[in-house]
Amino acid sequence: MGVIEGIGYLAGGFVVAAVVGMFAHWFDRKITARVQWRVGPPLFQPVYDFVKLLAKEVMVPEGASRFLFLSAPLFGLAATTVVSALFLRTVIFPGETFVGDLIVVIYLLTIPSQAIILGSFASANPLASLGGSREMKLVMSYELPFLLVVLVPVIKAGGTIRLGEIIQYQATQGAVIASISGVIAFVIALICMQAKLAKVPFDAPEAETEIMGGAYIEYSGVALGLFKLTQWMMMYVVPLFLMILFIGAVNWRQSWFNLLFAVLIYIGILLFITLVRNTNARLRIDQIMKFFWAMVTPFAVLAVILAFLGL
Amino acid sequence: MSLKIKALTKSIWVFHLAASPCNNCDIEILDLLTPRWDIERFGIQLVGSVRHADAILVTGSMNRKAHERVKRVISQAPQPCFVIALGNCACSMEMFGASYNQMHCLDEVTKVHAYIAGCPPKPEAMIQGIIALIEAQLAALKK
Numbered sequence: 001m002g003v004i005e006g007i008g009y010l011a012g013g014f015v016v017a018a019v020v021g022m023f024a025h026w027f028d029r030k031i032t033a034r035v036q037w038r039v040g041p042p043l044f045q046p047v048y049d050f051v052k053l054l055a056k057e058v059m060v061p062e063g064a065s066r067f068l069f070l071s072a073p074l075f076g077l078a079a080t081t082v083v084s085a086l087f088l089r090t091v092i093f094p095g096e097t098f099v100g101d102l103i104v105v106i107y108l109l110t111i112p113s114q115a116i117i118l119g120s121f122a123s124a125n126p127l128a129s130l131g132g133s134r135e136m137k138l139v140m141s142y143e144l145p146f147l148l149v150v151l152v153p154v155i156k157a158g159g160t161i162r163l164g165e166i167i168q169y170q171a172t173q174g175a176v177i178a179s180i181s182g183v184i185a186f187v188i189a190l191i192c193m194q195a196k197l198a199k200v201p202f203d204a205p206e207a208e209t210e211i212m213g214g215a216y217i218e219y220s221g222v223a224l225g226l227f228k229l230t231q232w233m234m235m236y237v238v239p240l241f242l243m244i245l246f247i248g249a250v251n252w253r254q255s256w257f258n259l260l261f262a263v264l265i266y267i268g269i270l271l272f273i274t275l276v277r278n279t280n281a282r283l284r285i286d287q288i289m290k291f292f293w294a295m296v297t298p299f300a301v302l303a304v305i306l307a308f309l310g311l
Numbered sequence: 312m313s314l315k316i317k318a319l320t321k322s323i324w325v326f327h328l329a330a331s332p333c334n335n336c337d338i339e340i341l342d343l344l345t346p347r348w349d350i351e352r353f354g355i356q357l358v359g360s361v362r363h364a365d366a367i368l369v370t371g372s373m374n375r376k377a378h379e380r381v382k383r384v385i386s387q388a389p390q391p392c393f394v395i396a397l398g399n400c401a402c403s404m405e406m407f408g409a410s411y412n413q414m415h416c417l418d419e420v421t422k423v424h425a426y427i428a429g430c431p432p433k434p435e436a437m438i439q440g441i442i443a444l445i446e447a448q449l450a451a452l453k454k
Contacts (some may be wrong), residue, residue, distance in 0.1 A: 009335035029351070045354050051318035052365070057389035059362060111376040220362040220389040267416075 013085030021232035022046035024270055028235070031274040046232065053225030061218045063124040072119030073219075073226035079111035080233045083283075087240055097164035105163070105241065106150065109196070112230050113139045116205065119227070120215035131214025134285045135198075135205035141292040142195040145188055148300035152176065152185035153245045155307040165246055170248025176259045177246045178257070181306035186246045188300050190272065193238050197231070199273055201280040202288055210282075239269040316452055319391070320363065320445045322354040326364035326388070330381050330417075332371025335431040336398040340368065348434045355441070366393045366444075369417055372400035372407045378414050385421050393424040393444060397437065402426045424448075 027044045033040025060066050083105055090097050110281035113135055120132030153176045154161060166176075176182040195202040206214045216227060243265055283291065329337055343350040343362065358364055361384050373381055385394060396417050399405040404416050419422055424447075428441035 033349070033351060037346040039352045040349075041351050041354055047355055048318045048321040051314060052322045055315040055319065056365075056391070059387075102417050208359045213363065216363075217360045218362055224363060 005028055008083040009089055010081060013083075013088045014081045016088060017080060017233040018122065018229060019083035020236040021229070021234070022050070024235035025232045027267070027270055028274045029278075031271065031280055032209075035275070035278045049227050050087070050229060052165075053228065053253065054222055056224075058221035059218075061124055065122040065124075068118055068122035069218075070223060072115045072122060074115075075118070076112035076115030076230040077226050077234070079108045079115075080230050080237055083108045083237050084233065085240075086163075087237065087244070090167065090244065094164035094167045097162050100155070100161050101163050101167070102161045103181045106147065109234075109241070110139060110143065110239065112234060113196075115230070116227070118178065118214045118224075119219070123218035123220045128215055128217045129139045130211050131205045131207070131217070134207075135215060137285050137289060138198070138202060138205055139196060142192045144298045145292055145300040146192040146196070148297065148304055149185040149188045149192070150245060151304050152181050152307045156182070164210050167244060167248050175247050177309075179216050180311045181303045182246060184299055184303040184306070186242070188296055189242050189246065189297060190269070192292075193242060194273060194276060195292070196238055197234055197273065200277040202226045203282055204285045204288060207282060235270070235273075238265055239273075242269070268282035315400045316449065320449065322356075323365045323441070323445075324356050324358045325366045325368050326358055327359045328361075328367050328381065328384055330371040330373040330377040330401070332398070334401065335371040336400075339431040339434060340370070340397070340437070342434045343437060348438065350438065353441075355440070361387050362389060364388050364392055366395055366441075368395050368397050369401045370397045372404040372413060373415070373417060373420070374412045375414055378420070382420055393442050393448070394442065395422055395425045395427065395440065396423045397427050397440075398432060399428055399430045403430050405430070431447055 023046075026043055028043065029045065030040040058070070060069055080172070086097075086105060087103055088110075090101070116135050116140075117132045120128040120135070153166050153170075156176050156179070157166045160166060160169070170176060177186050198206055206216070216224060218226060243262060247262075249264060327337070327340060340357075343347060343355075350408060361367070367385060369381065371377070385392075394417075396402045400407065401417050403433050404413060408414055408416075425440050425444040427437055432440075
């Protein structure tokens with residue numbers, strides 16, 4: 001693949017993720033408002049928020065590590081953009097992906113969390129470091145079951161670690177979710193996604209009402225805008241990752257209806273995230289760890305065993 | 312440039328600064344978020360950190376202790392940021408002005424961009440005050 005083609009994919013991936021992510025953020029806020037019997041913000045609200053943040057002053061707190069504080073948002077944004085570009089290529093040409101892109105995606109998807117941890121520790125604020133340490137524990141909590149359930153489609157597709165082959169397997173042999181192990185794995189993946197996106201009940205690192213935005217407390221202007229944009233883009237990237245792994249619905253080559261089907265599933269997943277976030281209370285970080293390690297991980301192991309048995 | 316101004320007026324994040332209030336204004340501020348008034352329609356949100364704020368809503372007549380803190384918090388906000396005095400106490404110290412523990416009125420400490428009077432002001436009055444602030448700022452920028 002040439003350099004120009006690569007830049008094209010990166011730019012395309014960024015634009016798609018930013019636009020869909022902004023829509024997802026608006027959808028989230030609008031549904032929240034409707035659940036609370038309010039009207040909610042207009043469609044272009046995320047655009048206004050982002051442009052406004054670009055125009056604001058950037059403040060670096062006294063005692064903060066200036067370079068790390070300002071570069072942390074860039075790490076997260078860059079990683080999300082690369083994942084989005086990889087997905088774009090996987091969806092357009094499922095046959096031409098490289099070996100191991102699944103592992104690359106899993107690695108890249110943890111970088112936004114690491115950016116939050118770095119940024120919060122660099123900002124020299126006690127509440128921010130509290131948020132950062134909570135984010136660290138959150139990552140440790142959900143990453144284990146998440147990795148286990150990602151193994152299920154890999155085992156089903158005959159041990160491949162190429163996203164394209166997983167999509168092609170599901171196009172010919174039926175979706176992974178149409179089996180017992182697939183259903184268990186998908187439900188666990190949805191729970192892990194809620195934690196990955198740091199939404200209620202797993203929003204302990206942010207906790208607006210408790211530690212006042214936690215990791216983001218010292219961020220302002222462009223830096224805050226980039227963090228927000230990364231968060232919104234994650235709302236596109238992570239659900240798409242689950243759809244590729246478990247449903248394979250993005251296979252538009254078979255028929256264009258699959259694309260419509262994929263959009264409907266995506267909106268369904270967004271609706272699920274929003275409704276869970278509106279009907280639950282925030283868990284403490286120790287409760288989150290207990291939940292993931294004691295309750296979710298055994299089911300994830302069960303799903304992997306069932307997948308090995310071919311169920 | 313016009314896009315920037317439009318975005319700023321369409322997405323005002325408000326930081327609520329309670330400078331020794333009696334809590335009446337604060338309850339009325341929360342009314343703005345309820346289904347009846349739903350200020351999120353206009354993109355206005357309450358935020359937890361002053362670094363995210365586009366407007367600082369000050370309630371209460373500042374006493375001796377609150378005085379320094381208010382100055383510090385306002386200096387921590389990124390520009391452009393507007394200060395709104397909410398309620399009679401923040402506007403004019405009301406009947407507490409002659410008290411032993413009061414030093415200065417809010418507008419003697421910092422520049423105040425909008426005054427919303429009332430004890431407490433109704434949510435409609437607050438919405439009107441914010442609209443007046445936006446219109447005044449737009450008119451000032453056009454000049």
